[in-house]
Amino acid sequence: MAIGFHIVREDVHSRARAGCITTDHGVIETPIFMPVGTAGAVKTLLQQQLDQDLQAPIILGNTYHLYLRPGTDILQQAGGLHRFMHWNRALLTDSGGYQVFSLAKIRKITEEGVWFQSHIDGSRHFFSPQRVMEIQRRIGADIVMAFDECTPYPCTHAYARNSLQLTHRWLDICLACFQEQGLYGYSQTLFPIVQGSVYADLRRASAEYIAAKETAGYAIGGLSVGEPEQMMYEMTALVNEILPPTKPRYLMGVGTPWNILESIALGVDMFDCVMPTRNGRNGMLFTWQGIINIRNKKWATDFSVIDENTTGPVSTYYSKAYLRHLFVSNEITGLQIATLHNLSFYLQLVREARKHILQGDFLSWKNEIIPRLKSRL
Amino acid sequence: MAIGFHIVREDVHSRARAGCITTDHGVIETPIFMPVGTAGAVKTLLQQQLDQDLQAPIILGNTYHLYLRPGTDILQQAGGLHRFMHWNRALLTDSGGYQVFSLAKIRKITEEGVWFQSHIDGSRHFFSPQRVMEIQRRIGADIVMAFDECTPYPCTHAYARNSLQLTHRWLDICLACFQEQGLYGYSQTLFPIVQGSVYADLRRASAEYIAAKETAGYAIGGLSVGEPEQMMYEMTALVNEILPPTKPRYLMGVGTPWNILESIALGVDMFDCVMPTRNGRNGMLFTWQGIINIRNKKWATDFSVIDENTTGPVSTYYSKAYLRHLFVSNEITGLQIATLHNLSFYLQLVREARKHILQGDFLSWKNEIIPRLKSRL
Numbered sequence: 216m217a218i219g220f221h222i223v224r225e226d227v228h229s230r231a232r233a234g235c236i237t238t239d240h241g242v243i244e245t246p247i248f249m250p251v252g253t254a255g256a257v258k259t260l261l262q263q264q265l266d267q268d269l270q271a272p273i274i275l276g277n278t279y280h281l282y283l284r285p286g287t288d289i290l291q292q293a294g295g296l297h298r299f300m301h302w303n304r305a306l307l308t309d310s311g312g313y314q315v316f317s318l319a320k321i322r323k324i325t326e327e328g329v330w331f332q333s334h335i336d337g338s339r340h341f342f343s344p345q346r347v348m349e350i351q352r353r354i355g356a357d358i359v360m361a362f363d364e365c366t367p368y369p370c371t372h373a374y375a376r377n378s379l380q381l382t383h384r385w386l387d388i389c390l391a392c393f394q395e396q397g398l399y400g401y402s403q404t405l406f407p408i409v410q411g412s413v414y415a416d417l418r419r420a421s422a423e424y425i426a427a428k429e430t431a432g433y434a435i436g437g438l439s440v441g442e443p444e445q446m447m448y449e450m451t452a453l454v455n456e457i458l459p460p461t462k463p464r465y466l467m468g469v470g471t472p473w474n475i476l477e478s479i480a481l482g483v484d485m486f487d488c489v490m491p492t493r494n495g496r497n498g499m500l501f502t503w504q505g506i507i508n509i510r511n512k513k514w515a516t517d518f519s520v521i522d523e524n525t526t527g528p529v530s531t532y533y534s535k536a537y538l539r540h541l542f543v544s545n546e547i548t549g550l551q552i553a554t555l556h557n558l559s560f561y562l563q564l565v566r567e568a569r570k571h572i573l574q575g576d577f578l579s580w581k582n583e584i585i586p587r588l589k590s591r592l
Numbered sequence: 593m594a595i596g597f598h599i600v601r602e603d604v605h606s607r608a609r610a611g612c613i614t615t616d617h618g619v620i621e622t623p624i625f626m627p628v629g630t631a632g633a634v635k636t637l638l639q640q641q642l643d644q645d646l647q648a649p650i651i652l653g654n655t656y657h658l659y660l661r662p663g664t665d666i667l668q669q670a671g672g673l674h675r676f677m678h679w680n681r682a683l684l685t686d687s688g689g690y691q692v693f694s695l696a697k698i699r700k701i702t703e704e705g706v707w708f709q710s711h712i713d714g715s716r717h718f719f720s721p722q723r724v725m726e727i728q729r730r731i732g733a734d735i736v737m738a739f740d741e742c743t744p745y746p747c748t749h750a751y752a753r754n755s756l757q758l759t760h761r762w763l764d765i766c767l768a769c770f771q772e773q774g775l776y777g778y779s780q781t782l783f784p785i786v787q788g789s790v791y792a793d794l795r796r797a798s799a800e801y802i803a804a805k806e807t808a809g810y811a812i813g814g815l816s817v818g819e820p821e822q823m824m825y826e827m828t829a830l831v832n833e834i835l836p837p838t839k840p841r842y843l844m845g846v847g848t849p850w851n852i853l854e855s856i857a858l859g860v861d862m863f864d865c866v867m868p869t870r871n872g873r874n875g876m877l878f879t880w881q882g883i884i885n886i887r888n889k890k891w892a893t894d895f896s897v898i899d900e901n902t903t904g905p906v907s908t909y910y911s912k913a914y915l916r917h918l919f920v921s922n923e924i925t926g927l928q929i930a931t932l933h934n935l936s937f938y939l940q941l942v943r944e945a946r947k948h949i950l951q952g953d954f955l956s957w958k959n960e961i962i963p964r965l966k967s968r969l
Binding site: 257280301516529536544 | 666678
């Protein structure tokens, strides 16, 4: 059967909730951050590190990338993505929509779907709602996403409205052809995606349309695409007032540590973002004391550990001076350490948020630590 | 005090020996392969992986690279390389000679030393025997190497003889200024290096000159630089007849799995080579069944594990199809898996060699498996 969700505690001072998602690949305590494993790997890491060192209960795969490489034939022969990559905990795949509109070269958008050219070899492909459901069925993630158009920012109200209507028609097709019983002996769950750009009326209409589908979970898309943070929070708050409170809510592609804490306060349960991994590989470290650019010369002789308050395999094991040396020397080990540190921090951040929701002091804790998290060291 | 060495068992059918090196950073069972950690990191790996997953008792650092980056000031402030990189087992540093002659742009070789330009920024530097001893003292490895000229192959007898005499004069300076008591509370041991290119008379003269120094260990340099394998074995056998049998012998920069087994049979105890790490990053895997080019299309749907006979964190955990996908997709995780697999294999190879020396069937075992190790899968 589909994923289950129950709320363990609701915060009385904010919309935050501590919950529990059950899947056929284990339990996910919420709020949760999901590391991004684009092409079947979280860049630089082994699955054992995600499982044992980071204790990530769920990671993301990207349908667009996996469809192009290794392709669904190989994934199906392997028995699905879990077995292909040897990952026994939960997986979520996006619908490919975001990448088709951001990475690929679009040839044509029609009522039926999108013709696009691969960013790898220029080959032509077609994604439709039916096709994307079939691809995600063969990939076999526990949670799969409806095919949508992620509107760019800024876009006009007219563009956003037309796009939203197309996304809703596509959603109905996704729901019609989605099968809960997966190919590999466990179930899959479909999340629809609320769109509507930064227009309150469209967001409201979309949230109402989608809430009526009574699915096991809901996603909010099309935010964190360049709009001011305040707008993102307003849209999220508005949508969360409409989405059923008893189902998990996933804010796609968000974000900074403070974005995550503010959105938890608005009632979001699930997050994913490339920031800890991608920015980590560029030398940007998130710590409980603030943000570090590890390439900065000031760290050359700072032999203190990366972050004494982050638990995990590397944060209290290696010094800032050593990690800076690895970055300056272009050592791949540096990319691995930065990735492990940032993901340790992000996962600890949501675990701490959960702890404070359970304790009842989430709001004051969040407001107290955000200025420090934002500071530049 | 300097490292200790005792021989546990000598093979009656070959010159192979199983031994034990004791250092202030732990015990090293020989024969041993030392992973290369050029700039204070074995590329792609964490120190915890080397220690816990691979159980490597000793790794190598390169003096040339560490001198240029992070530099000896930072290393000394950190309390030496062990503390800088957080590595508690043994370390060996080369003398920088090999890299000065292969990587850097040589400006001038004199009786006193070598002027060269950094391959990183073109800055000018001078390495002399005194200077290299001082640099290695500040790096603080357990075993340090004398400053030598590694002769290119081919070179004339006259060139090799002059170079050898310079190497011997430099050795005397190294020995005169070397201090066993290190800067960081533990001792260091100096290994002199036998040179002489592929000329038996020069190799013999060098081995005799160097054996007379009665150091705690000896290295053989200037081999595996392009000469035929048979010549390398002949020179190694000749030198090993002269070097004191009670001291460890280190064949520098060697080599393939069969090079290592053949050289163990000739009485070599220690090896290092970039092959498992560098070739691994290019997709070349060494297994007990033979050599795999993981990029080859034939592995695309081979869901069997990388090597069922190599123990370690990845070899029986990930499939060939998955690893091929990571390489084809340029995923850094693939480089890490290939590195971990190849080093698991190399370290298992020398552990197996030791086991067979102790059992008394090393020679027949070696001769039986070498054809399989050389085969291309």
